Amino acid sequence: MILKLCVPGLMILFLLCSVATAMDQSAADSKPGCRDKCGNVSVPYPFGIDKSSCAENQYLFLNCSQSDGHGPEKLWFYNIPVLNISVLEGLMVVSLFTAYDCYNQSGANVNETSFSIGLGQGPYMFSDTLNMFTAIGCDTSGYVGKNEGTYGAACITSCDEMVSLADNSSCSGSGCCQTSIPQGLKSLYILSSSMNNHRNVSDFNPCGYAFLADKRTFKASDWQLSGLPDGNASDAVIEWVVETKSCEKAGMNTSSYACRNNTNCNYSKNGQGYRCSCKDGFTGNPYLLPGCQDIDECADRQRYPCKGKCKNTPGNYTCSCPLGMRGDGKTGCQGFGIATIASVTGGTISLVIIGVLLYIVLRKLRKDKNFRENGGMVLKHQRVRIFGEAELAKATENYNDHKKLGEGGFGCVYKGVLPDNTQLAVKKFKGVDRAQMNEEFQHEIGMVLQVNHKNVVKLLGLCLQTKVPLLVYEFISNGTLFHHIHDKKSQVLRTWTDRLRVAAETALALEYLHSLANPPMIHGDVKTVNILLDEDGTAKMADFGASVLISPGQTDIATKIQGTFG
Numbered sequence: 001m002i003l004k005l006c007v008p009g010l011m012i013l014f015l016l017c018s019v020a021t022a023m024d025q026s027a028a029d030s031k032p033g034c035r036d037k038c039g040n041v042s043v044p045y046p047f048g049i050d051k052s053s054c055a056e057n058q059y060l061f062l063n064c065s066q067s068d069g070h071g072p073e074k075l076w077f078y079n080i081p082v083l084n085i086s087v088l089e090g091l092m093v094v095s096l097f098t099a100y101d102c103y104n105q106s107g108a109n110v111n112e113t114s115f116s117i118g119l120g121q122g123p124y125m126f127s128d129t130l131n132m133f134t135a136i137g138c139d140t141s142g143y144v145g146k147n148e149g150t151y152g153a154a155c156i157t158s159c160d161e162m163v164s165l166a167d168n169s170s171c172s173g174s175g176c177c178q179t180s181i182p183q184g185l186k187s188l189y190i191l192s193s194s195m196n197n198h199r200n201v202s203d204f205n206p207c208g209y210a211f212l213a214d215k216r217t218f219k220a221s222d223w224q225l226s227g228l229p230d231g232n233a234s235d236a237v238i239e240w241v242v243e244t245k246s247c248e249k250a251g252m253n254t255s256s257y258a259c260r261n262n263t264n265c266n267y268s269k270n271g272q273g274y275r276c277s278c279k280d281g282f283t284g285n286p287y288l289l290p291g292c293q294d295i296d297e298c299a300d301r302q303r304y305p306c307k308g309k310c311k312n313t314p315g316n317y318t319c320s321c322p323l324g325m326r327g328d329g330k331t332g333c334q335g336f337g338i339a340t341i342a343s344v345t346g347g348t349i350s351l352v353i354i355g356v357l358l359y360i361v362l363r364k365l366r367k368d369k370n371f372r373e374n375g376g377m378v379l380k381h382q383r384v385r386i387f388g389e390a391e392l393a394k395a396t397e398n399y400n401d402h403k404k405l406g407e408g409g410f411g412c413v414y415k416g417v418l419p420d421n422t423q424l425a426v427k428k429f430k431g432v433d434r435a436q437m438n439e440e441f442q443h444e445i446g447m448v449l450q451v452n453h454k455n456v457v458k459l460l461g462l463c464l465q466t467k468v469p470l471l472v473y474e475f476i477s478n479g480t481l482f483h484h485i486h487d488k489k490s491q492v493l494r495t496w497t498d499r500l501r502v503a504a505e506t507a508l509a510l511e512y513l514h515s516l517a518n519p520p521m522i523h524g525d526v527k528t529v530n531i532l533l534d535e536d537g538t539a540k541m542a543d544f545g546a547s548v549l550i551s552p553g554q555t556d557i558a559t560k561i562q563g564t565f566g
């Protein structure tokens with residue numbers, strides 16, 4: 001509610017302020033106590049009306065009066081109506097009559113007016129850059145010069161049929177011609193004449209015209225070839241200077257020098273005098289006290305772009321990029337500012353920290369989950385060594401290939417060494433059916449762990465943190481019985497005594513499992529590859545109970561414990 005009430009209020013305030021500034025600005029264009037407008041034409045200082053003190057000098061004092069004592073007020077320069085005065089460009093736009101000549105059907109000259117004008121002793125002259133001498137007609141020659149009899153320029157136009165004049169600024173094709181005027185003209189004589197007195201064209205073009213035209217606003221289509229003269233006028237541009245002196249000379253007499261504070265003095269060769277202009281970065285009327293005012297560029301980012309930090313200085317402004325950024329700030333800042341770097345780095349660091357924390361937590365959760373799913377809670381209560389995932393990875397040098405002892409359908413066995421130099425065989429399964437990981441099965445592993453016989457490879461522990469449990473056995477250094485049987489050079493089986501001993505030790509292990517263990521177990525996969533020999537040649541039965549961990553799909557190896565419970 002408050003907002004709703006405030007917004008219109010603010011807008012009204014804003015409007016009032018805008019009006020006030022606009023009034024300030026226009027008020028600043030004339031001396032205090034002087035009118036700055038005549039009719040609808042602005043009269044900026046150094047020009048003045050009403051009182052001679054309102055103008056910088058006598059030549060710039062203009063008349064403001066009604067034409068013929070009635071109608072709206074008009075601004076007059078002698079008897080020429082003034083349409084516009086530009087202080088910035090030193091220009092004055094006036095309305096000039098045209099010269100014309102008209103003929104009847106038989107070629108007799110009906111009426112004719114040449115045009116003559118003088119700009120007086122004042123600091124005025126016709127602009128040679130903005131005025132174009134223009135002639136319109138189908139049998140017309142236009143002449144322009146300083147005074148009667150001396151012509152500075154001419155142009156001829158002809159046509160043999162009715163044409164409509166181009167509606168753009170240029171005088172193209174037939175019916176219209178243009179030429180530039182001599183430089184520095186302070187008086188003007190314009191004449192329109194005909195070579196053949198419009199004899200063949202008077203049907204559609206009885207008259208010819210010649211005049212000066214402001215080429216910024218001239219439109220040929222404003223004119224009709226069939227038209228008769230009736231006070232036709234055209235805009236022309238007059239250049240002015242404030243004083244016919246050089247800047248150096250003018251600057252020496254400070255009481256008459258027209259340029260105020262913060263201005264440039266511009267000498268016009270054309271007018272043989274000087275004008276004043278505000279220095280870059282300043283604005284206002286350069287002829288009025290106290291002079292040109294500093295522009296607050298920072299208040300107008302549209303015109304004075306600044307992407308960075310803007311600071312107004314006299315006549316200029318600085319735009320600095322935020323700390324750490326490159327560029328001039330006006331066209332833009334490149335790179336990361338310290339603030340940005342700080343926030344980005346801060347953000348990144350926090351993200352990384354959060355990520356790491358999340359990772360650790362998730363890893364822990366995952367490990368815990370694996371641990372639980374792999375029966376850790378049951379096994380924890382048994383005398384089993386639970387190995388850490390990292391511990392085994394380190395012991396096997398991250399399951400390095402050169403640590404591989406053997407490979408089968410079940411997975412791989414790696415040799416590992418603990419920091420206390422205990423040697424291990426780590427059995428890593430390729431994959432396992434999670435359905436098998438039921439409590440009963442965990443119970444089995446628990447029993448296998450309880451097996452303690454000198455001819456059975458001892459299961460030292462497990463790692464349950466991985467997705468597939470790792471089994472850790474004691475390391476048997478002398479390889480498999482299979483290897484020794486087939487190795488002719490084997491010393492272990494050299495004598496019959498040794499062979500018998502190995503056979504007996506294997507039988508002892510089986511007897512223990514089948515009869516003495518409680519509950520009894522059946523190996524189910526007795527073969528020479530599964531009988532290992534240690535450094536003394538003692539046989540050790542391997543790969544029994546754990547073989548059930550193999551996925552059911554892996555039928556190629558018969559390693560399933562069968563009938564464990566009897």
Ligand SMILES: *[C@@H]1O[C@H](CO)[C@@H](O)[C@H](O)[C@H]1NC(C)=O
Pocket residue numbers: 039040041072
């Ligand atoms: C100025 O006033 C005159 C009449 O006095 C009018 O013809 C002309 O269009 C006006 N110009 C502007 C720019 O308002």
Ligand SMILES: *[C@@H]1O[C@H](CO)[C@@H](O)[C@H](O)[C@H]1NC(C)=O
Pocket residue numbers: 061062063076077078079
């Ligand atoms: C202003 O008008 C007066 C009389 O109407 C005339 O004497 C004077 O020359 C004019 N001045 C200008 C600058 O046109």
Ligand SMILES: *[C@@H]1O[C@H](CO)[C@@H](O)[C@H](O)[C@H]1NC(C)=O
Pocket residue numbers: 040041083084085086
């Ligand atoms: C006077 O000329 C300026 C440009 O020089 C233009 O912006 C302004 O509209 C003109 N005023 C009139 C009344 O023609």
Ligand SMILES: *[C@@H]1O[C@H](CO)[C@@H](O)[C@H](O)[C@H]1NC(C)=O
Pocket residue numbers: 104105106107108
């Ligand atoms: C043209 O003007 C002359 C002189 O005034 C006259 O003798 C002649 O008849 C006029 N011709 C036409 C066609 O009006």
Ligand SMILES: *[C@@H]1O[C@H](CO)[C@@H](O)[C@H](O)[C@H]1NC(C)=O
Pocket residue numbers: 102110111228229230
């Ligand atoms: C010029 O002559 C034409 C044709 O006779 C006439 O219509 C026009 O009013 C005359 N113009 C002047 C300013 O005398």
Ligand SMILES: *[C@@H]1O[C@H](CO)[C@@H](O)[C@H](O)[C@H]1NC(C)=O
Pocket residue numbers: 166167168170172
């Ligand atoms: C002006 O218009 C005419 C046709 O109306 C065209 O031929 C000519 O190129 C135009 N000139 C310019 C400068 O646009």
Ligand SMILES: *[C@@H]1O[C@H](CO)[C@@H](O)[C@H](O)[C@H]1NC(C)=O
Pocket residue numbers: 196199200
């Ligand atoms: C005017 O027309 C006549 C006959 O129609 C012709 O002989 C003459 O050459 C034309 N003059 C011009 C300047 O075109």
Ligand SMILES: *[C@@H]1O[C@H](CO)[C@@H](O)[C@H](O)[C@H]1NC(C)=O
Pocket residue numbers: 209222223224225226227228229230231232
């Ligand atoms: C001159 O002005 C009169 C009156 O506005 C108009 O009828 C005539 O067509 C104009 N002349 C030209 C050549 O446009």
Ligand SMILES: *[C@@H]1O[C@H](CO)[C@@H](O)[C@H](O)[C@H]1NC(C)=O
Pocket residue numbers: 253254255256
């Ligand atoms: C300086 O200008 C004032 C006012 O225009 C004039 O009275 C004075 O004579 C000038 N002084 C010189 C040295 O030209």
Ligand SMILES: *[C@@H]1O[C@H](CO)[C@@H](O)[C@H](O)[C@H]1NC(C)=O
Pocket residue numbers: 261262290291314
């Ligand atoms: C002229 O402008 C300068 C810079 O803006 C300022 O320091 C100085 O006081 C001004 N002088 C006068 C007389 O206003």
Ligand SMILES: *[C@@H]1O[C@H](CO)[C@@H](O)[C@H](O)[C@H]1NC(C)=O
Pocket residue numbers: 088089264265266277
């Ligand atoms: C005036 O002179 C200054 C410096 O000499 C220049 O920068 C400026 O463009 C000139 N202004 C005009 C309107 O010629």
Ligand SMILES: *[C@@H]1O[C@H](CO)[C@@H](O)[C@H](O)[C@H]1NC(C)=O
Pocket residue numbers: 280281315316317
């Ligand atoms: C403003 O400052 C910039 C750089 O500091 C410079 O290039 C420019 O010319 C200055 N402009 C003015 C008007 O002094």
